[in-house]
Amino acid sequence: MGILERNHLMIIREVAREGSLTAAAVRLNLTQPALSHAVRKIEFQLGVKIWRREGRSLVLTQAGQWLLSLANRLLPQFSLAEERLEQFANGERGTLRIGMECHPCYQWLLNVVSPYLERWPKVDVDVRQKFQFGGIGALLSNEIDILVTPDPLYKPELNFTPVFDYELVLVVGSGHKLYGAKHITPEQLSSETLITYPVPSERLDIYTQFLQPAGIAPRQQKQIETTDIMLVMVAHGRGVAVLPRWLVEEYASRYDLHAIRLGKNGIAKQIFLGRRETDDDIQYLADFIKFAAEPREEAQNS
C-alpha cells in the first residue's frame, strides 16, 4: 500500500472543487494528461477506488468523500504551517530567550521588553536567571539567545553591545546615620548590615570593587531575592544595599531613600547585551539589541 501524500489530498480537493480534471489541472499548475496520470496512480497506490467515472466526470466514492473531508481538515494546517515557516525564515517569529546576569537590571528589562513585544507581536520573550555554566556558557550552548551582563567576555563567536551606563550607589533609609552623606569609605560599611541578592560575593561589585580591596567586611549580610522587599527593608533601617542609582531614584518617590556614592569617584558600571555571532541574521534579535541600546526616557520614568 502506497503512502498518502499532501499532494494526493490537494488533487482530491481540487478535482472535487472544480468537478473536472481539466479545470483542476489548471489550478494545480499541471496539464490535463499529467493530472489524469496522477489520478490513476493515486488510486493504484492507495489501493482504493476514489472516484467513480460517470459519463466524463469524476464522482467521489465513499472512500473519496472521506478523503476529501480529511483533505479539508489537513490542508489548511499545511498552509498555516508554511505561513509560520516564512515568518521564521524572515526572522519575524521566534522565542527570544534572554538570560540575566544582573539582578537589578530586571526592572530595566521590563521597560525594554514591553514596548518590544508590541513591535514584534509574533516573537515571544522568555527570561531566565539560573545557568549551570554561567551566562556565557548558556549563550554558547544555545540555552539563551541574549545575555544581559555587566561582564562581557570578548570571544570571536560572541558579540557584546553596551546598552547603558549607571553608577552603583549605597542606599540608606531616612533614619540612617549616613543619610545625607555625599560619599562613604569602605570603613564606614564595617558596622553596617548589607542586604544583597542571593549570589556569591565574588559576583557582587560591592565586594570585588570596594570592600575586598580595602580588606573590609560588613558587620552582617542578609540575602533577599526581590528588589522591592530589599528596599522596604532598607527604608525601615534594617540594613543598607548597593544598587544602581537610577533604580534608587525610581523608588525614592515611594520610600524615603538616599543614594550615597561609593568612594570618592563612585563605582561606574556598564551593562552589555551579548549574542552569538551566528545569530546575526535573525532580525527580531538584532532589533532587540538596537531597541535596547537607544536611550529611552520612559525607561526611567515609568
Add this chain to the structure above:
Amino acid sequence: MGILERNHLMIIREVAREGSLTAAAVRLNLTQPALSHAVRKIEFQLGVKIWRREGRSLVLTQAGQWLLSLANRLLPQFSLAEERLEQFANGERGTLRIGMECHPCYQWLLNVVSPYLERWPKVDVDVRQKFQFGGIGALLSNEIDILVTPDPLYKPELNFTPVFDYELVLVVGSGHKLYGAKHITPEQLSSETLITYPVPSERLDIYTQFLQPAGIAPRQQKQIETTDIMLVMVAHGRGVAVLPRWLVEEYASRYDLHAIRLGKNGIAKQIFLGRRETDDDIQYLADFIKFAAEPREEAQNS
C-alpha cells in the same frame, strides 16, 4: 519558498527521535547519504534553518522544534488515515445505504441490521425510503447501495437476490365480523375501510393483485405511516389492513388480531435485495446480502 511535504515532517521527526542521521536513515528505509541530501534540500526549499550542526549531531533550531511539534500533530493523522483507507480497500469500512420499497419490511430489516452492525463494527447503515426516481433509479444513480423491494427489475448491471417469502394477509380486529374467517373474496372488502401505507395504490398488492382484477374498491381508504398505529386502529375496529403474515403474528401477542387469507390461494410475496453489479467486490455489502438471505428464527421471535 518550497512546499512542506509529509516526507519532510517524517524526516524531522525521525532525525529528532534517533538523534542521528544514520539511525534515522535506517528507520526511513534510506541510506545515510540519501538522508543527508534530503536534509540539506529541505532546509534549502523551506528557506529556514531547521538544524544546528553541533559536533557531528544535529540539534533542532527554534523553527525546527516548532516543525517537530507540527509533525507530532500531523503525522499520526496520516497514519490513521492510511489505516482507514486500508479498511475501505478491504471493504471493512463504509456506509451501507439501504433503500426500502416495502413498508412492512422495516420491521424485518431491523432484525437483520442489528446483528449485522455487530459483525461489521466499522460499517454504518443508513436507511432511506423516499426516492425521486424510484428505488431502481436510486440504486443506479448511486443514491443507495442496496434496495429492499418486492419488485425486482432484471437489468444487466443490477443483481437481485430473494431473501424471504411471505404471505400477504388481511388483518382484522377481535370484534370484526370477518374475525375467524379462513379466507375472503374481493367482494367481502367492498364494505370495509382499508388502512394502507401512504403510497399510490398501483404500488399496493392488495389493489393490483386482488381488488382491481375483480373490479372492486373498498368502501373507504385511510392512509397511515407507521405499522404500529395501523395495527392499533385495526385492533379497535377502525378498519382492516393488508400486511405480511409474520408481521401480524408478531403483533398478535399485543393486540387481538386475526389474519385472513386473501382469496383461496392467498397472495404470496417475495422480497428481494438489489445491488449494483459493480459493487461485487465490496465485502461488507456482499455479506449483508448473504446475511439477510439466510433464514433466521430470531427474526420472527424478537
Add this chain to the structure above:
DNA sequence: TGAATACATGAATTTGATGCATCTAACTGG
C-alpha cells in the same frame, strides 16, 4: 595520536513526474 564513527559531497543511476501528440468516449446543437 590513530582508529572508529558519523556526516558531507559529487558523480552516476534510477525512478517517477510531466508534457506532447493522439485517441476514445461523451455531450451538444442542429
Add this chain to the structure above:
DNA sequence: CCAGTTAGATGCATCAAATTCATGTATTCA
C-alpha cells in the same frame, strides 16, 4: 440522429528529482 465539440485516457519521450555508491572530512574516544 449525426456531426462537431469537449473532456478524459493513453503511450511515448523527456526531464527533474531522489537515491546510491564511493569517497572525503570532521569529530569522538581510547
